Amino acid sequence: MGDGDTVTCTGAGTPFRPGTDPTAPSPDCGHTYRTSSANQPGQAFPVTATVHWTVAWSGAGQGGTFPDMTTTSTATFRVAESQALNNGGG
Template sequence: MTCPGAGTPFPTGGNPSAASPDCGHTYTRSSQGQPNNQFPVSATIHWTVTWAGAGQGGTFPSLTTTSSASFAVAESQAVNTN
């Protein structure tokens, strides 16, 4: 998935379990059966820094940061009976 824009800053005291307000993903199945029973995840951020100070300034264009991790996704099911 690709998320456009800068995203929303994480608020001080925010709930890390809350859904993202502008870019998120909800897994629809567990990671059972995947290698190590986990889903691999990779995030890449493309950014540009513009700076100014001491009468000078500049731009560092096209910077990229990438990180990877793996997550186990559990599943909970309920049956509603009358």
């Protein structure tokens, strides 16, 4: 995830549904950054995502399995942070 954490998700994930809040946490797999990316090179966390695919099929009385596939992609994410100070004043 670029911040030293690794996330491993299992299963197919949650299908996208129109109208879903894009800022809502993932219902089955996600990551929360606890610090800003301001001190990172380029002020962004470098992230690599790898997906392992296993595909089984059937139809017309036949079936089979495709060879396992792996796809990998990278992206960078800028993470900002906001801090507040309450001095106890009214």
